[in-house]
Amino acid sequence: xxxxxxxxxxxxxxxxxxxxxxxxxxxxxxxxxxxxxxxxxxxxxxxxxxxxxxxxxxxxxxxxxxxxxxxxxxxxxxxxxxxxxxxxxxxxxxxxxxxxxxxxxxxxxxxxxxxxxxxxxxxxxxxxxxxxxxxxxxxxxxxxxxxxxxxxxxxxxxxxxxxxxxxxxxxxxxxxxxxxxxxxxxxxxxxxxxxxxxxxxxxx
DNA sequence: TATCCGATGACCT
DNA sequence: GGTCATCGGATAG
Numbered sequence: 001x002x003x004x005x006x007x008x009x010x011x012x013x014x015x016x017x018x019x020x021x022x023x024x025x026x027x028x029x030x031x032x033x034x035x036x037x038x039x040x041x042x043x044x045x046x047x048x049x050x051x052x053x054x055x056x057x058x059x060x061x062x063x064x065x066x067x068x069x070x071x072x073x074x075x076x077x078x079x080x081x082x083x084x085x086x087x088x089x090x091x092x093x094x095x096x097x098x099x100x101x102x103x104x105x106x107x108x109x110x111x112x113x114x115x116x117x118x119x120x121x122x123x124x125x126x127x128x129x130x131x132x133x134x135x136x137x138x139x140x141x142x143x144x145x146x147x148x149x150x151x152x153x154x155x156x157x158x159x160x161x162x163x164x165x166x167x168x169x170x171x172x173x174x175x176x177x178x179x180x181x182x183x184x185x186x187x188x189x190x191x192x193x194x195x196x197x198x199x200x201x202x203x204x
Numbered sequence: 205t206a207t208c209c210g211a212t213g214a215c216c217t
Numbered sequence: 218g219g220t221c222a223t224c225g226g227a228t229a230g
Binding site for chain 1: 209210211212213
Binding site: 065068087 | 224
């Protein structure tokens with residue numbers, strides 16, 4: 001459906017992770033689903049931090065020990081969402097990459113809030129600083145209302161949850177990104193597979 | 205069936 | 218910088 005996204009997701013996963021910086025994550029909430037959103041609301045954020053998880057030589061990847069009920073969507077075709085529960089209480093959103101059957105994905109670690117900030121605040125807790133609304137994979141899922149119910153959805157199928165290309169304004173595309181080790185893992189911890197926008201105030 | 209532990213976040217000092 | 222909440226998947230027995 002989205003040619004640019006399909007093309008991006010054909011890149012090797014680390015390159016795709018870097019290229020997703022600047023893209024927008026969009027979630028259109030059902031009308032009436034939230035008190036603060038009586039007519040339906042569009043939540044949107046600009047991706048500023050990602051991590052790549054690979055199918056080979058990556059023990060930190062959920063796909064490292066094969067396909068299970070939990071990680072099945074990681075093996076779907078590129079563009080699907082892989083959403084999982086971590087530490088029994090937080091959710092994390094991944095964008096599936098690599099051809100169908102190959103378990104690779106990009107973890108979306110942080111976005112810069114663009115639209116629907118009031119609803120994000122209501123879902124994250126009143127008084128949450130703007131900078132903290134979507135800084136961290138669990139926080140952004142909380143702000144966007146993402147759960148296992150969104151696991152396996154396709155992000156370029158015109159549904160409520162989708163990715164949209166960077167806006168055509170100066171600075172919308174990420175000019176420069178920083179590369180470093182991934183966060184919160186113990187296995188394959190040294191691999192340089194974390195990407196964040198240089199200078200962003202909204203990264204972890 | 206039991207045990208271990210994680211791609212985290214909130215709150216404390 | 219440390220602690221803890223909280224739970225389901227993976228693995229071992």
